[in-house]
Amino acid sequence: MTLSRMPEPDRAVLDRRDSIVKDLEALIGVDGVISEEEGRRAFEADALTAYRQAPLAVALPRSTEDVSKILRYCNQNGVRVVPRGAGTSLCGGALPTADSIVIGTSRMNRVIETDFINRTITVECGITNLAITDAVSAEGFFYAPDPSSQLACTVGGNVAMNSGGAHCLKYGVTTNNVLGLKMVLVDGEIVEIGGAYPDSEGYDFLALVVGSEGQFGIVTEATLKIVPKPESARPVMLGFSSCEAAGQCVAAIIGSGIIPVAIEYMDRPAIAVCEAYAKAGYPLDVEALLIVEVEGYEDETTRLLRDIVDIARSFDPQVIEASTSAEHSARIWKGRKAAFGAMGRISDYYCMDGTIPLARLPEVLSRIAQICAEHRLKVANVFHAGDGNLHPLILYNANDQDESNRAELAGAEILKLCVAVGGCLTGEHGVGIEKRDLMEVQFSPSDLAVQMRIKSVFDPGWLLNPGKVFPLSVLEASGERPAADQAA
Amino acid sequence: MQTNFTPEQLSNARIAEAESILRRCVHCGLCTATCPTYVLLGDERDSPRGRIYLIKDMLEDNAPASKEVQHHLDRCLSCLSCMSTCPSGVDYMHLIDLARAYVEQTASRPFKERLVRRLLAGILPYPERFRFAIRLAPLGRPWTKMLRRFGFEQLAAMIDLAPAVLPPSPKFEGPGTAATEDERRARVIMLAGCAQQVLRPGINDSTIRLLARRGVDVVVASGSGCCGALTYHLGDEAGAIEFAKRNVDAWTKELAKGPVDAIISNASGCGTTIKDYGHMLKREPEYAARAARISALARDVSEFLGAYELGPPKRWSSLRVAYHPACSLQHGQRIKEQPRDLLSKAGYSVVDIPESHICCGSAGTYNIMQPEIAGALRDRKSKNIKRIKPDLVAAGNIGCISQLSGQVDVPVVHTVELLDWAYGGPVPRGLEPLARFVSNVPEPKQRRAEDFIHA
Numbered sequence: 001m002t003l004s005r006m007p008e009p010d011r012a013v014l015d016r017r018d019s020i021v022k023d024l025e026a027l028i029g030v031d032g033v034i035s036e037e038e039g040r041r042a043f044e045a046d047a048l049t050a051y052r053q054a055p056l057a058v059a060l061p062r063s064t065e066d067v068s069k070i071l072r073y074c075n076q077n078g079v080r081v082v083p084r085g086a087g088t089s090l091c092g093g094a095l096p097t098a099d100s101i102v103i104g105t106s107r108m109n110r111v112i113e114t115d116f117i118n119r120t121i122t123v124e125c126g127i128t129n130l131a132i133t134d135a136v137s138a139e140g141f142f143y144a145p146d147p148s149s150q151l152a153c154t155v156g157g158n159v160a161m162n163s164g165g166a167h168c169l170k171y172g173v174t175t176n177n178v179l180g181l182k183m184v185l186v187d188g189e190i191v192e193i194g195g196a197y198p199d200s201e202g203y204d205f206l207a208l209v210v211g212s213e214g215q216f217g218i219v220t221e222a223t224l225k226i227v228p229k230p231e232s233a234r235p236v237m238l239g240f241s242s243c244e245a246a247g248q249c250v251a252a253i254i255g256s257g258i259i260p261v262a263i264e265y266m267d268r269p270a271i272a273v274c275e276a277y278a279k280a281g282y283p284l285d286v287e288a289l290l291i292v293e294v295e296g297y298e299d300e301t302t303r304l305l306r307d308i309v310d311i312a313r314s315f316d317p318q319v320i321e322a323s324t325s326a327e328h329s330a331r332i333w334k335g336r337k338a339a340f341g342a343m344g345r346i347s348d349y350y351c352m353d354g355t356i357p358l359a360r361l362p363e364v365l366s367r368i369a370q371i372c373a374e375h376r377l378k379v380a381n382v383f384h385a386g387d388g389n390l391h392p393l394i395l396y397n398a399n400d401q402d403e404s405n406r407a408e409l410a411g412a413e414i415l416k417l418c419v420a421v422g423g424c425l426t427g428e429h430g431v432g433i434e435k436r437d438l439m440e441v442q443f444s445p446s447d448l449a450v451q452m453r454i455k456s457v458f459d460p461g462w463l464l465n466p467g468k469v470f471p472l473s474v475l476e477a478s479g480e481r482p483a484a485d486q487a488a
Numbered sequence: 489m490q491t492n493f494t495p496e497q498l499s500n501a502r503i504a505e506a507e508s509i510l511r512r513c514v515h516c517g518l519c520t521a522t523c524p525t526y527v528l529l530g531d532e533r534d535s536p537r538g539r540i541y542l543i544k545d546m547l548e549d550n551a552p553a554s555k556e557v558q559h560h561l562d563r564c565l566s567c568l569s570c571m572s573t574c575p576s577g578v579d580y581m582h583l584i585d586l587a588r589a590y591v592e593q594t595a596s597r598p599f600k601e602r603l604v605r606r607l608l609a610g611i612l613p614y615p616e617r618f619r620f621a622i623r624l625a626p627l628g629r630p631w632t633k634m635l636r637r638f639g640f641e642q643l644a645a646m647i648d649l650a651p652a653v654l655p656p657s658p659k660f661e662g663p664g665t666a667a668t669e670d671e672r673r674a675r676v677i678m679l680a681g682c683a684q685q686v687l688r689p690g691i692n693d694s695t696i697r698l699l700a701r702r703g704v705d706v707v708v709a710s711g712s713g714c715c716g717a718l719t720y721h722l723g724d725e726a727g728a729i730e731f732a733k734r735n736v737d738a739w740t741k742e743l744a745k746g747p748v749d750a751i752i753s754n755a756s757g758c759g760t761t762i763k764d765y766g767h768m769l770k771r772e773p774e775y776a777a778r779a780a781r782i783s784a785l786a787r788d789v790s791e792f793l794g795a796y797e798l799g800p801p802k803r804w805s806s807l808r809v810a811y812h813p814a815c816s817l818q819h820g821q822r823i824k825e826q827p828r829d830l831l832s833k834a835g836y837s838v839v840d841i842p843e844s845h846i847c848c849g850s851a852g853t854y855n856i857m858q859p860e861i862a863g864a865l866r867d868r869k870s871k872n873i874k875r876i877k878p879d880l881v882a883a884g885n886i887g888c889i890s891q892l893s894g895q896v897d898v899p900v901v902h903t904v905e906l907l908d909w910a911y912g913g914p915v916p917r918g919l920e921p922l923a924r925f926v927s928n929v930p931e932p933k934q935r936r937a938e939d940f941i942h943a
Contacts, residue, residue: 034533036556041545042538049489049515060530087532088517106530126530128521151573152521277575341575344514348489398490399511 003408004437006053006467009099013079020079021057027069034058043102048092051433055096060104064182064190064220072188074101080466083214085154090351091432093161093213097466103218105156111135120179120196122223125156141226144171148337159219162211164428166262169386175210182221186459196223213430214465216458233295235332236305238312239286239319243267246288247361249315250385253308254358263386264291264336270380277342278335283319291336339382347395350407353429354418358388364421368392368414375410389427416441431469439471452480489513492548502586503547509583510544512576519570524847524865525563533560536570536580543587552594561587565854566721567815567847592723604642605722608853613682613714625650645859649890658689662708666696673703674749677742682714684755684886690917694908695754695789701911702796711738717761721852732765736779751782754789754904756885757852760820762786788817789904790884794826801835801910805926809836810878814885815847827884827903834910842872850891870895879922882906
């Protein structure tokens with residue numbers, strides 16, 4: 001599964017490896033630089049393991065100033081840089097190139113300031129998503145975006161990919177929850193964008209930077225919104241005998257004007273796997289399961305749940321079961337949140353991420369099944385149905401090259417399908433290497449040209465997170481040229 | 489995850505086992521967040537996912553372990569927090585055990601380290617030798633600074649951990665049977681353990697009293713001894729297997745004498761290993777079946793008692809007990825609720841420690857081998873314990889008890905000692921100052937039927 005090629009490494013940089021390592025050690029200390037081969041190999045992949053490449057070296061800075069020093073050095077010396085948070089990207093966002101320095105933010109994980117009156121928190125970007133909620137939960141607050149990897153993924157990665165999560169249906173994705181950023185530009189300059197207040201003065205650079213996949217600079221601090229925990233939150237499980245019925249039910253709930261916190265969808269194979277892991281009491285004999293969560297005041301949740309169940313009844317559900325306790329809710333979510341990892345119990349998987357208009361859900365699901373069958377592959381579906389963000393998991397054997405290639409081809413067809421029905425290539429995982437070569441399906445050449453010009457403004461030498469987002473052929477044909485080519 | 493082993497490599501049963509474990513990992517990275525060393529050091533190579541990668545490369549390359557791999561595997565606590573977190577069910581425990589044995593076979597260690605490892609493996613599993621060593625420790629105490637200066641941090645850590653005063657020997661050391669005075673309802677074998685009975689003999693005594701009061705005969709089998717965990721985690725697989733075989737032999741003899749309801753361990757680190765005997769000895773034809781039977785009977789004392797109705801306690805207190813779940817109990821054996829439930833039913837007010845899934849740094853001999861990381865984890869744990877202001881701390885593993893004693897400003901005792909106290913046993917050692925907050929539950933006045941009839 002390595003159909004997308006990475007740019008050629010810069011020979012001159014490879015040859016200077018030893019001296020670059022020495023210089024980095026002088027900048028941030030010996031214990032902050034990893035240069036031995038085995039150590040570098042531990043960084044060769046993120047959660048998209050099909051693509052692997054050990055970097056030139058790894059730097060683990062402890063502060064924004066460290067990051068600034070490294071970037072200034074790399075910029076002056078034409079060395080490419082790949083930012084990495086926890087390495088949980090499903091699209092290869094943290095995949096290194098052989099001539100790049102990986103800058104890992106794992107040691108920058110402090111909470112800098114919490115402000116409960118203004119409901120903000122300022123953190124270093126290597127902190128995990130869940131640790132933010134942990135830091136404010138005793139005071140009754142939480143940080144809303146909740147990617148399924150929230151236990152491990154970092155806020156820096158969330159900002160880079162504009163990550164979402166199950167609860168984004170109500171609270172929005174990362175970009176809706178970031179107020180300010182501290183970012184190191186490619187030349188080492190430290191800039192602050194936005195701040196602990198709504199809206200920004202001048203251009204909305206925040207919106208531009210969130211989701212830029214580490215190609216505009218390295219974000220080192222973030223000021224985020226925190227929201228009060230609702231008085232009560234309760235999920236209900238709705239099981240259906242067909243995915244069409246479940247899909248129609250989702251559309252009807254959203255259509256009624258109710259905004260649940262989350263509407264999650266699992267199909268039969270996914271239910272079985274998640275139940276085996278979480279023992280959440282999912283019904284095993286249904287074709288599709290919806291987990292719909294509502295929250296608010298106790299009376300409000302009761303009323304909303306009743307309304308939702310009323311709507312669901314017209315789609316002939318086989319199972320209607322509301323959570324019975326906080327502990328039960330936790331188990332219901334545990335299974336859903338761990339769905340991808342739990343799939344690892346039965347098979348390697350290729351996790352897709354596209355969005356579609358909700359009304360096309362039943363049709364798209366049956367097309368996905370068809371595509372996978374044509375490629376002789378199994379598929380399981382676990383996704384955020386409320387906002388039409390699909391995550392088909394294509395199951396394959398990583399030790400079988402042919403099957404791996406088929407999985408990648410099937411994945412590409414599924415994403416093309418998303419675009420064809422009026423949706424989008426990426427929901428919340430980003431483009432990375434995985435969807436890079438499909439960008440032309442979504443965007444016209446002039447769209448891409450404009451995007452590349454913006455990238456060039458931030459990173460004229462194209463040193464930051466190389467080989468991602470823009471198809472190499474498009475990039476090479478354009479006037480925007482990566483550093484290695486310039487040097488050549 | 490993709491692996492690259494040749495068919496020839498896979499014909500080796502151990503490599504095949506490693507391969508099947510590695511194939512389950514999907515490299516999702518969730519484990520990193522709950523790994524104590526990653527949380528502390530922020531380095532992928534000190535995370536479960538990173539170590540899995542290092543192990544994969546090492547085994548695939550079929551080369552001797554490098555210094556780098558050895559270093560990062562040595563830093564793993566084997567706390568198995570990653571296994572509680574892993575959604576894919578990666579059997580990290582058996583992978584790291586296997587890798588440690590590979591490292592010991594293929595790579596050398598400096599003299600200082602070999603010396604410490606020898607000392608540990610030669611002393612700790614043998615109560616007599618251990619008692620003797622503790623008596624010698626005061627002689628070394630004035631020299632710890634100097635030892636540290638000359639790079640013998642591990643020796644210094646050993647001396648620091650030795651208790652100043654050796655407690656009296658346990659009331660019942662075995663071998664033999666501590667018979668119940670009540671009607672016999674069950675018969676169990678107890679692992680008397682090695683280091684624990686020297687450091688805190690009250691734990692075995694409490695266990696026996698607690699069980700005997702409920703009609704359970706407790707057998708300490710002749711010939712049984714250290715479970716082997718200590719040597720196993722130092723990478724000495726052959727030595728560990730010898731210990732395991734000795735226990736399997738001794739206990740099988742007891743099984744032949746009459747029905748055994750369980751094999752009880754009150755040190756969860758040991759319990760985890762006994763539960764793994766079936767796996768450790770599966771390639772030993774003479775032992776495999778017997779070992780599997782032993783493992784199936786193994787229970788932590790809290791697990792066994794949890795299934796019993798202990799009834800109302802004899803003593804009542806408002807003591808605030810911080811329950812510290814030992815990693816071997818919560819992650820290794822997946823026993824989370826029973827000890828808490830038992831303590832609450834016995835009348836204690838149980839509070840949870842923040843970050844309770846993170847190891848205290850004890851981890852067998854880890855606090856001796858890796859004093860720096862162990863110290864940082866101990867301080868982190870102490871801070872978390874102090875935050876909830878308990879009257880005392882209860883834990884189910886002697887390692888944690890030794891690691892935390894003296895670090896938090898309240899006593900640290902074993903769960904069964906507290907239970908035994910509540911159900912009528914003596915005040916546990918070190919809790920004397922708290923005794924005045926504990927009172928006897930008044931016995932209800934016994935009345936006969938005629939008292940009511942003729943009233």
